[in-house]
Amino acid sequence: AQSVTQPDIHITVSEGASLELRCNYSYGATPYLFWYVQSPGQGLQLLLKYFSGDTLVQGIKGFEAEFKRSQSSFNLRKPSVHWSDAAEYFCAVGPRDDKIIFGKGTRLHILP
Amino acid sequence: ETGVTQSPTHLIKTRGQQVTLRCSSQSGHNTVSWYQQALGQGPQFIFQYYREEENGRGNFPPRFSGLQFPNYSSELNVNALELDDSALYLCASSWASGTGNYGYTFGSGTRLTVV
Numbered sequence: 001a002q003s004v005t006q007p008d009i010h011i012t013v014s015e016g017a018s019l020e021l022r023c024n025y026s027y028g029a030t031p032y033l034f035w036y037v038q039s040p041g042q043g044l045q046l047l048l049k050y051f052s053g054d055t056l057v058q059g060i061k062g063f064e065a066e067f068k069r070s071q072s073s074f075n076l077r078k079p080s081v082h083w084s085d086a087a088e089y090f091c092a093v094g095p096r097d098d099k100i101i102f103g104k105g106t107r108l109h110i111l112p
Numbered sequence: 113e114t115g116v117t118q119s120p121t122h123l124i125k126t127r128g129q130q131v132t133l134r135c136s137s138q139s140g141h142n143t144v145s146w147y148q149q150a151l152g153q154g155p156q157f158i159f160q161y162y163r164e165e166e167n168g169r170g171n172f173p174p175r176f177s178g179l180q181f182p183n184y185s186s187e188l189n190v191n192a193l194e195l196d197d198s199a200l201y202l203c204a205s206s207w208a209s210g211t212g213n214y215g216y217t218f219g220s221g222t223r224l225t226v227v
Contacts, residue, residue, distance in 0.1 A: 004154075036218075043116070043202055043218035044155070090154050097213040098145055098206055099168050102154030 002027050004091050004103035012109040015083055021076040021106050023091030033074040034092040034100060035065055044090065049097075050074065061085070086110045114139055116205050116219035124225045125193050133188040133222045137205030143167070143213060144186035146178060149200040149221070161186055162208055190224075198226045 005024045013019055025031060032051045036044040048059025055067040065076045074091060088107050094100030117136045125131050137144050143162045147155035157170035161180035175191040184205070190197055200221040206213040 041220070043220040044204075045218070046216065092154075097216045098143065098204070098208075099157055099160060100216075101157070102147075104152070104154045 002101055004093050004101055006091055006103035006106050008106045010107045012111060013081055014111045016080050019078045019081045021089050023074045024072050025093045027093050031093045032096055035076045036090045038088045081110055083110045116203055116217050118203050118219040118222050120222060122223045127193055127195060127226055129193050130191045133201050135186045135203030135219060137184045138217050141205035141207050142184050143206045143208040144180055145204045146188045147202040149202060155202055193226045195226050198224060
C-alpha cells in the first residue's frame with residue numbers, strides 16, 4: 001500500500017536552531033516526493049520536490065531534503081529556523097506532480 | 113497571473129443537505145484536483161478533472177461528485193452531508209501535458225462545517 005509516515009506530530013525548536021523533520025514512505029514504483037508547508041488558514045505551498053537526480057534537493061525559504069532510497073526516507077532540514085517557519089509541514093508522495101498522498105503532518109513550533 | 117481561488121471560504125450546512133464548492137484554476141492551467149483535509153490530518157485526494165472529465169478518484173463515495181467547465185474552473189458537490197464531511201476542502205490546479213502535470217498550485221480552501 002502507498003503511504004507516508006511522519007512520526008513526529010509536534011516539534012518545538014528554538015529560533016536559530018537547526019531543524020530536521022522526518023518522513024518515511026511506502027511506494028511501489030519510483031516516487032515523486034514532496035514537502036509542503038501550510039500556515040494557519042492557508043492553502044499548501046510547495047517547499048521542494050524530488051523525482052530523480054541529485055538526492056539532496058534544495059527548496060525555497062532555505063529548506064533542503066535528502067532522499068535515501070535504502071531507508072525509504074525523505075527528511076526535511078533547515079540549518080537555522082526563523083519564527084516565521086512556524087507552520088504545519090506535510091510530506092507527500094505520488095506518481096508524478098498530482099494525485100499525491102500526504103502524511104498527517106508535523107506541527108512546528110518556534111521558541112523565541 | 114492570478115492564483116487558485118476558492119469560494120466560499122467558510123460554510124455551515126446541516127446533516128443531509130447538499131453543498132457545492134467552487135474553484136477557479138490558475139491562469140494557464142487545465143487540470144483541477146480536489147482534496148479533503150479533516151482536522152489534524154493531511155489532505156486526502158478526492159478526484160481530478162481534466163478536459164471536463166473525471167481523471168482519477170480517491171477512496172470517496174459517489175455522493176462526492178464534481179464538474180469541470182470549459183474555462184477549467186471546477187465544482188465539488190457533496191450530497192447527503194454527514195458530520196464526518198466537516199473538513200477543509202482544497203482545490204489544486206495544474207497544467208497537464210503528455211509528459212506530466214506541472215505547476216501544481218493549491219487554493220486556500222473552503223472550510224465546511226456540518227452540524
